[in-house]
Amino acid sequence: MSQLLKRLLLLGLAMNLCAAPAIADTTQELITKAPNGLALTPPMGWNSWNKFACNVNEQVVRDTSDAMVASGMRDAGYQYVVIDDCWQGPRDADGFITADPQRFPSGIKSLAEFVHSRGLKFGIYSDAGRLTCGGRPGSQGHEYQDALTYARWGIDYLKYDWCSTGDRNAREAYAVMADALRQSGRPIVFSMCEWGTAKPWLWARNVGNMWRTTGDIWDSFDKNDQAHSWAHPVTNIVDLNEPLWPYAGPGHWNDADMLEVGNGGMTPTEYRAHFSLWAMMASPLIAGNDIAHMDEATRSILTNREVIAVDQDPLGVQGHRAWKQADSEIWVKPLSGGASAVLLFNRGEGPTSIRATEAQLGRSGAAHATVRDLWKHKDRGRWTGAISVTVEPHGVAMFRIGA
Numbered sequence: 001m002s003q004l005l006k007r008l009l010l011l012g013l014a015m016n017l018c019a020a021p022a023i024a025d026t027t028q029e030l031i032t033k034a035p036n037g038l039a040l041t042p043p044m045g046w047n048s049w050n051k052f053a054c055n056v057n058e059q060v061v062r063d064t065s066d067a068m069v070a071s072g073m074r075d076a077g078y079q080y081v082v083i084d085d086c087w088q089g090p091r092d093a094d095g096f097i098t099a100d101p102q103r104f105p106s107g108i109k110s111l112a113e114f115v116h117s118r119g120l121k122f123g124i125y126s127d128a129g130r131l132t133c134g135g136r137p138g139s140q141g142h143e144y145q146d147a148l149t150y151a152r153w154g155i156d157y158l159k160y161d162w163c164s165t166g167d168r169n170a171r172e173a174y175a176v177m178a179d180a181l182r183q184s185g186r187p188i189v190f191s192m193c194e195w196g197t198a199k200p201w202l203w204a205r206n207v208g209n210m211w212r213t214t215g216d217i218w219d220s221f222d223k224n225d226q227a228h229s230w231a232h233p234v235t236n237i238v239d240l241n242e243p244l245w246p247y248a249g250p251g252h253w254n255d256a257d258m259l260e261v262g263n264g265g266m267t268p269t270e271y272r273a274h275f276s277l278w279a280m281m282a283s284p285l286i287a288g289n290d291i292a293h294m295d296e297a298t299r300s301i302l303t304n305r306e307v308i309a310v311d312q313d314p315l316g317v318q319g320h321r322a323w324k325q326a327d328s329e330i331w332v333k334p335l336s337g338g339a340s341a342v343l344l345f346n347r348g349e350g351p352t353s354i355r356a357t358e359a360q361l362g363r364s365g366a367a368h369a370t371v372r373d374l375w376k377h378k379d380r381g382r383w384t385g386a387i388s389v390t391v392e393p394h395g396v397a398m399f400r401i402g403a
């Protein structure tokens, strides 16, 4: 290219830049930036909140990391160890965030090194407002400074909450932190925790890797938490999250909230249903129990690799409810290679027989397909055009039907 042509092009570019109306375009630019290329399957890990709330400390994080390795969870795919709220101390004189010196005396950087040394990744929590939900300092006004701090500490995942945000615009607030994380130079999964208030599934595809679609989970199958209207039992979350299936895909997932498996409020049957439904919905699988002290029943649910494979299927399509009659439901999730996962779900109080036919599943011509029971870990022979099972109350039966 001639020197003259180059100069003309540069001049044109400069004139365009000068003409740009600053504020609106800057926001728009942040919002439409390319995604970060992370979370091509739903993130898996552990988060401190459901079990420990504000009683988290560095020993809990170390014990959990060790237990994730010893229990086989890491090898089953759980990757991120995430400290939720209440790890923060005050900001220093320059505005940099510090760790709570009582709970995290060794500091976050050394804890991140510990977690990494166990072959795991490390996540942390902040909030788009002035204060977190637990009353610690939030990131509003400190977004770029905080993202830089996280990158320097070796953070791999940020959960970003929505308390104390006043009249902030969610779309803009999350775009600013997404940009700050990108500018930090470190790949950091961005987990948006805005509770679905501003419908992030409509606009956050290029902003976050996952977004909460509801208020907080409550450790119950179908009973509401009487004290908190924002807390939802499993069946409520399922009904709110299911219709959003078209909005999920590789790099951007509907987050049905952290798991309650093992926390004591549900039976093993209900926990199997909870875990299976999260896998069918391609939700992030973030365990929320005390991993270092869990029983075998809990461990075997969380490490069911056949169910995990449904969640983690690379096609990245969220499953949906294909049929419902009274308390019986049939769910389908398309899998890569033309296979599908099928869930028969009984919400009722007594056992019931559920029959799924080819028409209900939306598939045909698969007479040769293999049928695998993902909880019994048994092959059921070839597909015969329908599948019929008696499902226990609050329970599921889950199958993989081959191509």
Ligand code: GLA
Binding pocket: 049, 084, 085, 132, 133, 134, 161, 193, 215, 216
């Ligand atoms: C909100 C979030 C929870 C948890 C708490 C922490 O309620 O939705 O998941 O992070 O804040 O205070």
